[in-house]
Amino acid sequence: MRDFAIRYGFLILMIGLIVVFGLSAPGFLTPQSAVFILQSVAITGILALGVTCTMVVDGFDLSIGAVATSALMLSAYAQVIWGLGAIEAVLMCLAMGAAVGLANGVMIVKLRVPDLLATLGMMFVLIGLQRIPTQGNSISTGMALPGGGSATGTFDPLFLALGRLRLDFILPRLLPLSVVMLLVIALLVWVFLETTRHGRLMYAIGSNAQAAALAGTNVDRYRIAAYVISGTLASVGGVLLAARLGRGDVASGNNLLLDAVAAALIGFAVLGAGKPNAFGTAIGALFVGILLQGLTMLNAPYYTQDFIKGAVLIVALVFTFALSGRAGRPA
Amino acid sequence: MTNGNRSLGRDGRNRAGANFVTDRTIRLDGVRKAFGRNAVLRGIDLELPAGTITVLMGANGAGKSTLVKILCGVHGADAGRILLGGQPFAPASPSDALASGVVTVHQNINDGVVPGLDVATNLVLDELPRGALFLNQRAIRARARAIAAQVGLHDLDMRAEVRHLGLAERQMVAIARAMARSPRLLILDEPTSSLSAVEAERLFALVERLRAKGVAILYISHRMGDIRRLADRIVAMRDGAISGRFERAPLDIESAVRAMLGHAMAEVRIDIPAPGAPVLEARGLVLRPGARAFDLDARAGEVLAVTGLVGSGKSALAGALFGVALPLAGAMRLDGADYVPASPGDAVARGVFLSPKDRLQNAVVRDFDITRNLTLPFLRRHASGGFLSRRSERTAARAVVAEMGVVCQSPGDPITTLSGGNQQKVVVGRWLSQPSRLLILDEPFQGVDIQARRDIGARIRATAPGRATIVLATEIDEALEIADRILVMSEGTVVGEHVNRGIDLGRLMAQVVDAPGARAVTAE
């Protein structure tokens, strides 16, 4: 009974939530509503999958929100000011995300800076850095350039399609591309972590790095790789954000970070995994999305939403650490 | 401010006034302890006279750590009684034991000090919870100096942070702090295991001062240097009972070691196979600065044991062979080809495997089930295109579970559900599951019961043909049980070699226990 609660409690809670909202908020149980939910969690979900990878190797990445907003600014800068196309802009963002991840990884693994501190420092660097080229302004077509004149470039329609194109699925023009990307990335991360040699070794490192090293694993390389994955996925999130907003908005991305971390932590409780895992993270993001969609439809003010997000997180953590007894000695 | 001063001063006076009581002998009568069906102490009768250093010797599993834990209040005894100064003593908790004057300095020095605080604060730490709200640094330092002076430490820098001190000084701080409680019994658990010779000398001087003050000292050590230097009497334990008492000077240390190891080792008969081709040839290895260079050969089909005390260099040897840390000098060849492993990954790729000691720290992946723990180093064999085959993993795991006799419901059980012995079978079996050229097993019998030890040993010998096997074992009887040939290490180098047939135990023992300055012993 207790095992059953630990394993399926959270999924049952989620289904219960869907039923309650379905009964009380008309229009909740429609394909559109389902897609809205997925769309609203697409970006934080992708970030959460990245931070899950760093958690798997017993690390943490506080810089993902800042990487995402840096990618947002970079993609806007590349297109609006340099006049580059969608493909170049996206590649630049991915390279930037990977480079930031690499820098984080090297700082943590080779220079022995604790993960929270290294990525915190990187977060501040990026929040500042993304504003330097435009002197703190948002980027949009027609903006005045510091050197005189105005920006003439525009967002490539191909780029905007990343955030706005919707595919026919059940209903015409229903499924946004960003949702497709979330699902694909979730699947890829899940496959990587659960079914490949590399994922297995990353879990081994997270549980006992010393044992993994003595089993012949190159621990340093895998830990760095985890931060590169995290940085790259965060930049994907930033690209989708830019494509949705259609401009380079100055933002710290701290809310993205917090929501992503919450999703990953809630994921610990899904199926009683008790550890970071891709499926749980995806469900965690979805759970938060369902909750917020339902509450907004019921006209609940924003502060109650934060409250409930926090409450869900705490329940999930209690599930993980108290009920399944992972924090203490083995049963 | 004056408050802090007063409370510290008052404590100081109390301590100084009521230091020692009249009958100061600690007496244990028929103390018994069992964990489940496993009787660990089978009736211990022991006296620990005041002002005397009693050295307690015992192999792993002899019961000495359980005895210490009963004395310092971690465990309760099942039967028997302890008298402390004539009064019955049955501590319910470590703080209870402390309050009664039984102080333990553990092997892990940092258990006794707070590295981030300065020396003075560490010394008065026990008094802080009852002191004034605001700290008077000057009063604290004065009180700390008094505490240090009690144990003859006059040159400690009170303002230095403990983390900047050497290990020996930390230990002094821990002992001085313990002495501030004016104990009747001081238990030192392998206190020199991580100290240099000079540092150890400082510790000995301190221990001797405490003896002169009339404290009963129970000193647990394997180091013959320590024992020669300090022991007034030696008590040897074996299989949960006292197996020898040596009180007459000069102390007969060899007999004590014999009493500690017993005679069970002669029971195992080893059939020594004909030596095969050389697998590992190491020449001129230097493992630590100043250590004498040595050669090492291991042949196909042979099981070589390396024995020696803790700190004799066995683990450094394992690290050098497995690519954890390269030797300072020397060359290695594996199957006739140069062998310079830069990492454990390199070593594994060349067919050199190491099953490390301290399984919980170095081998067990707690989040993994038995299968995943078993396949960890060999995932490449169970994967195609990077994707793992669960079926291939399960097949391999089932085979190891059967061969090693791991007692479990299924290979999918979490590793943490297994007993220590079965966990050890898994982490040793991990490296037996694939053929290797050279298999190094560092303390493969650590923390397992006698049955698991026999199972693991049998499996190691059964799989030995075709590869070279090196077993590192601190316990001589473990080496005698498993090996064709035994090397003795001391001070980072090889000091003796014995073929395991009609071995001269006295000589082997002498090589093991001989501290610095031992003459080099050539092969028999």
Place this chain on the structure above:
Amino acid sequence: MLSRRMFATAAAAALLVPGLAAAEAPAAGTKIALVRYLSTGDFFQAYLSGVEKQAEALGLELQVLDSRQDAALQADMVDQAISLGVEGIIIQHGLTESMKEAAQRAVDAGIKVVAFDVDVENEAIPQIEQSDRDLARLALEQAIEDNGDSFTAGYVYVPGIAPLDRRDETWKEFKARYPGITEKAMFGTMDNPIANSVANQARSVLSANPDITVMFAPYDEFAKGVKIAVDEAGMGADMSIYSADISTADIAAMREPGSAWKATAATNPAVVGEVSVRSLAMLLGGEDPGRSVIVPPTLITQTQLNEQDIKSMEELAAKLPAFAHAEVAMTPWMKLPPR
């Protein structure tokens, strides 16, 4: 430093003695400080550029102190400015509680102070304000002109933020005055990036309340978010968004084909910056700009933008004179930045 300040104080006192000196521009090279509470975002960036340009036109030496939303630090920065020997201080935003005493200390030190968008409760300190009530009023009047006085509305609001609270008062007045206006949903969040978070909320609101035809989003980040949601729901043709504030990016969004963002009311933040400096210059020159200096807002409609083909803030200022310059805090000697 001290003697210099005393000299400046004496000089300022001399200027204030009636009949002694006619009002004139402060001497070139006079040091002034801008002490900021908020600085992140287009509005504050544009405000700063207005301050810089007007200070340059008047030959004033400007020192910018940015507390980045640290109320205590901002108060300290006023003291820092005093010790730097400035003669004038502009306090830009902040909390009354933390700034009141700091502002008084500056006044006591003989320094001229103006405050923008923060009430420091000091008779000697003129308040520069953009009228949030007027902003909301202009946008809502346009909404009623476009949609009649009876419609179903959604409203984006986060309480506790002073300008939004003031805009909210006007919204409440309008609801009371026009009973035909039904507020069907109220939502909003300041989660960063705001537009993205508001878009997520607006999607939910629109699917729960498909009968909403007007969205009042009196902050451009809110309006941007609502527009994203409206576009994603394909409801652009049936929806009208009215907002406050404007930026180059907002202009592009309003002018997108089929954009639901019909109008916004805005004060040019650069102009507000200029007015702040001009008011301070008047004080330094011995004139009184008045207890309250209000910078009037301008209504900008989608039609206007399209007809005059306006693509950026610069073009907006060039083609809509009311937006480029506010005829407040002006004196005969006042030098304006080059246009």
